Every structure is written in C-alpha cells, then in structure tokens.
C-alpha cells in the first residue's frame with residue numbers, strides 16, 4: 001500500500017474493516033482498498049475494555065459504503081477475489097477488475113467444515129444468509145439434529161424452542177471446545193428446565209438477513225461466503241419450530257454420524273431388510289432424512305445442522321503462490337502477522353498463528369482474536385512501511401474470551417482447559433448449583449488458566465494472577481474460598 005501510482009492501481013488491504021480503520025487513520029493521504037465479497041462490513045460497537053485483556057462488544061453489520069463515507073481514503077470494491085498473483089503483486093476480482101498492491105492483508109475468514117456436505121438436508125451456519133435459511137427451515141420443523149459440540153451447537157440447543165433437538169456429540173460431555181465435564185454438568189440442568197428467562201427484545205437489528213434456498217425440498221443455503229456471525233447472532237432471529245414446548249433436547253454422546261438416508265432409501269431398506277433398525281425414538285413418523293450413528297442408533301428428523309468447526313478460507317489465494325500452511329490449513333503468520341509470501345499479511349480466521357506463543361495464549365477462531373489480529377496486522381504493516389520495529393501486541397499475552405452460554409456469562413482465561421500442560425497440573429473448583437462455576441488450573445503453584453461461569457466478579461483478579469505468575473502455593477484452597485475476599489489479597 002501507500003502507492004505513488006495513480007488509479008486504477010490502488011494501495012490495497014483486502015477485507016477486515018478493522019485493519020482499514022487503522023491504516024486509513026495512519027495514512028490519511030493514501031488510498032486504502034477494501035475488497036470484499038460481502039455487501040456488509042462488521043462494525044464493533046459498544047466496545048468495553050472489561051480488564052487488561054478481556055473485552056466486550058457488540059458486532060453490527062453496516063453497509064460497506066459507510067467506511068467510504070467515514071474515511072475518504074478508503075475505497076471499497078464489492079467483489080470476491082478470484083485470483084492472487086503474488087509475484088506480480090496483483091489481485092483479480094470476480095467482476096473483472098485487477099488491482100496492484102504494495103502490501104496486502106488477507107482476512108477472508110473461514111468456511112464451515114460440514115459433514116456430508118453434499119447432502120441437501122445438511123446445513124451449516126456461518127453468515128446472515130445461512131442463519132436466515134436455518135430460521136426458515138426451523139419454522140417448519142418438528143425435530144432437527146445438531147451434530148458438533150462447540151460454540152454453535154451450544155448456542156443452538158439452548159436457543160431453539162418448539163422443536164425436538166437430537167444432539168449427537170463425539171465426546172462424553174457437552175461443550176468440549178469450551179468446557180470440561182464438570183462445567184458441562186453444571187450447565188445441563190438449564191437444558192431441561194423450562195426457559196424462564198425471556199430474551200431481552202433486540203433493540204436494533206444487528207444482522208441483516210435475506211432468505212436464500214438452494215432447491216425445492218432441500219435445506220442447504222447457496223454457496224456464497226458472507227461475513228461470519230458474531231456474539232448474539234441469534235438475537236433478532238426467531239428460532240422456533242412448530243411445537244409449543246420450550247426445550248426438548250436428547251443428547252447422544254460418544255458417537256458420530258455414520259450414514260445419512262433420505263426418506264425413500266430408508267423406507268426401501270425397512271421393506272427389504274427385516275433386521276434394518278427402526279427409528280430409535282418413540283416417534284415413528286416418517287421423516288425427510290435419517291441419520292445412522294456410530295453407536296448403531298438411527299434417528300429421523302427434518303434436517304441436520306452440522307456445527308462441526310471451520311476450515312480457513314485459503315483456496316482463492318493458493319494457486320501459484322507459495323504460502324506455507326499450518327496443520328489446520330490456515331496461512332501461517334509470524335509474530336508480525338506476515339505470511340510466508342513477501343508483502344502479504346493475514347489476520348483472523350484465515351491465518352494460523354505460528355510464532356512462539358506466550359505460555360498462556362492459544363489461537364481460537366473467535367471474533368475477539370479476529371479483531372485483535374486485524375488491528376495488530378495494520379500496525380505491523382504501518383511499522384514495516386516506516387521501517388520501524390514493533391513489539392507483539394499485549395492482547396497476545398493472555399488468552400481471554402468472554403461470552404454467554406445458556407444465559408450464563410462465561411469467561412475463559414489462559415489454559416482454561418489445561419491445554420498442552422504437563423500432567424502435573426491441578427484443578428481447583430468452586431460450584432454453586434444454578435449460580436456459578438469456578439475452575440482454576442494450577443501448575444507449580446502458579447495459576448495457568450480459569451473458567452468462570454456466572455457473575456463471579458473474579459475475572460480481573462484472576463487475569464492479574466495469570467499474567468504475573470505469582471506463586472500462590474501459600475494460599476492453598478483459600479484461593480477459591482468464597483468467604484475470603486480474594487480481590488483484597490491481590491489487587
């Protein structure tokens with residue numbers, strides 16, 4: 001970027017409005033080009049720095065032209081990039097444009113990693129269109145299946161009303177990407193209880209939606225990649241099936257889907273093979289689709305949601321370019337968010353952090369990290385251009401995520417699930433049923449991570465304890481004693 005070449009050759013930054021804000025401010029007289037396949041950008045609003053590393057904010061979708069209005073040196077091209085020629089420093093867009101860049105930041109996100117992707121009764125949720133398609137199909141459904149045990153599945157099983165949910169998970173306990181079995185146990189009663197909390201009415205539309213269906217009868221959304229949803233994505237959606245009850249969730253643990261049958265196939269197999277199993281539930285209706293699980297059970301349902309993680313969206317950029325990819329398929333970036341290809345940076349879901357991380361930070365594909373990486377990548381681009389050195393941003397010192405599951409505030413800090421720690425670590429727990437669940441991960445007397453569910457008010461103190469690695473051996477179990485005002489000890 002910072003080109004001295006006149007238009008139509010632009011300085012450019014690909015996607016990430018966050019990087020753009022920073023670049024546009026740093027270089028007000030230069031052209032910054034934002035190339036995006038989506039007509040909307042995500043804007044962070046109501047940003048609140050909760051503590052040193054914890055941040056809370058809303059994500060709103062706004063027309064991308066808003067950026068142009070606010071920053072006259074940003075130009076938005078609303079078209080997907082179909083090819084990158086890194087040697088020539090050129091990108092080619094679907095609408096036939098080509099642009100030369102001096103420095104480029106790739107922020108094209110990730111795609112849902114769907115199981116049985118080709119099956120028209122399997123759908124994923126990533127952007128506003130796929131969420132809208134999901135809502136439309138749910139409105140006609142009596143029973144759906146949810147496969148996966150991470151963020152989306154946790155949110156769905158709690159939010160869906162008036163529809164039976166068959167939840168198939170590979171693990172013993174729910175929520176494996178965020179919780180251990182103890183926290184899962186704490187949360188489970190919320191799934192069986194009638195939902196007393198009424199959702200607070202959405203004061204504004206955060207996500208704009210337009211319906212999109214692939215073909216008659218099938219449920220999958222059209223294959224175009226919009227901007228990923230963020231916190232509270234289900235606010236403003238009506239996640240209700242055809243029935244009048246609140247929750248009805250049946251969990252099948254330790255299993256995966258082995259095979260999917262369409263109704264005709266299932267009927268045929270029932271007719272021709274006497275030993276072919278019947279629907280394992282009480283409800284023997286004929287369903288549009290059936291899933292056979294690895295535990296031998298078969299369940300019919302209206303459709304299946306595959307909430308089975310994401311894969312970095314690198315495909316449009318690989319051909320002819322020598323990117324080094326991480327094990328998870330993302331573009332490897334160093335501590336300056338620089339990829340393995342000259343003048344190309346990457347941030348957010350598309351990248352794989354490949355620097356030596358702080359002992360209490362790990363990458364997770366989250367909005368929080370996408371925001372921090374976008375901001376930091378822009379700072380690195382500026383520093384590179386000016387020939388200045390730059391230190392790693394403080395936000396990468398400690399993994400910190402605040403979210404909400406089952407209407408509880410959830411704070412995750414550091415190695416909250418003892419990820420990658422040796423076996424000599426210990427766990428300390430405090431739990432009050434229906435109110436709070438506190439878990440800390442200790443190693444050699446030092447706090448390495450924490451899970452805080454409910455209004456514990458402990459996040460700031462624990463964040464400090466993890467960051468300063470103070471030896472806490474002397475405090476023993478008092479660390480979690482509710483009668484000891486732990487904040488007074490350490491603040």
Ligand SMILES: Cc1cc2nc3c(=O)[nH]c(=O)nc-3n(C[C@H](O)[C@H](O)[C@H](O)COP(=O)(O)OP(=O)(O)OC[C@H]3O[C@@H](n4cnc5c(N)ncnc54)[C@H](O)[C@@H]3O)c2cc1C
Pocket residue numbers: 015016035036037038079080081082107108109110125126127151152225226227228229230231232233313316347348349350365366367368369370403
């Ligand atoms: C349902 C759901 C709920 C979530 N909830 C939370 C949450 O509560 N908290 C949290 O922290 N995280 C949450 N996440 C994760 C979070 O949304 C992502 O980690 C974050 O959006 C990643 O940001 P990104 O900018 O890297 O990618 P994205 O937000 O996916 O943006 C990528 C952009 O690139 C564009 N693009 C793609 N390909 C091209 C191309 N070839 N040319 C041009 N443009 C292209 C897309 O249109 C899009 O605008 C959720 C995700 C989902 C799917």
Ligand SMILES: NC(=O)c1ccc[n+]([C@@H]2O[C@H](COP(=O)([O-])OP(=O)(O)OC[C@H]3O[C@@H](n4cnc5c(N)ncnc54)[C@H](O)[C@@H]3O)[C@@H](O)[C@H]2O)c1
Pocket residue numbers: 115147148149150151152153155169170176177256257306307308309310364365366403404
């Ligand atoms: N509140 C939040 O912070 C929040 C909410 C929703 C989504 N997100 C983020 O959005 C992204 C997408 O969410 P997600 O829930 O799809 O991903 P995820 O990574 O959170 O969870 C994926 C789940 O799918 C399971 N899985 C993978 N392959 C499977 C298979 N073949 N069969 C059965 N299960 C399989 C994994 O064990 C894991 O439980 C993630 O990056 C997630 O962190 C975050």
